[in-house]
Amino acid sequence: MEEDKKKQAYRIGAVIFLLLAVLTIGEYFIGAVAPVWWAPLLGIALMKAFLIIRDYMHIGRVFATQEDHE
């Protein structure tokens, strides 16, 4: 059971990393081809920040109750 939870946590971390990598490569090419397209570039940055804050920084834990820990 614990091992399953650990594997799932690793899997989520890897999926988020892949998404971040794809977005980073995407923004590099947008920057190289059309550097004046600032809105999509900032949009991608916002998406990346959202993924990191939610899944790597676990912002949800700030609002967790005592029972969530147990």
Add this chain to the structure above:
Amino acid sequence: MNGSTRTNGSIQANATTISLERYYQKTANNRLGLWLFILSDAFVFAGLFVARFYLLGTGLRPELNQVLGLIVTSVLLVSSFFMNRAEIAMANGDQKSFQRFILVTIVLGVLFLAGVVGVEWPITPYGPDHSAAYSLFYAMTGFHAFHVLTGVLFLVIVYRNSRKGLYNAERHWPVEAAAVYWHFVDVVWVFFYPALYLIGLPVG
């Protein structure tokens, strides 16, 4: 004799439960404090970010090496991945994996610093005294690099403490705090990277 041992055991178990409850309560308070610190720090970075667009708009950017920008960004991204794995390992009591992953994160953090301060700064065609825009470029990357450096020091301390056996699956708040701080430094770069390297045409 047996009864007394059982009573002692149950008292100890109760004490551990109460102590663990207190630890969780303390951790909840610590989390709130850390996020308030991060929020206040984020405002400083936001000020620098806005200043970049005030000075150069969306049509211009500093003359920087875009490939090097992608490389240092990738290094920081991979470091975040390993930091996440390190935290998961500790939360599951896997000390060996934790130490391995945290070492990789530290090395990548040092590589990022070397890439920005050791390579990017010397090859940038203009110094901080050239114009307000370049002064801001050095301020943004310098301030961020300083945060990466403090993050690396934080990770080294956490690594050393884990070698002393100070953390376990139930009690590892410093590991969580180091991870959140490290990812925050990554989030800041997520915005600085397009602002400095991608948006606009190079300005001399």
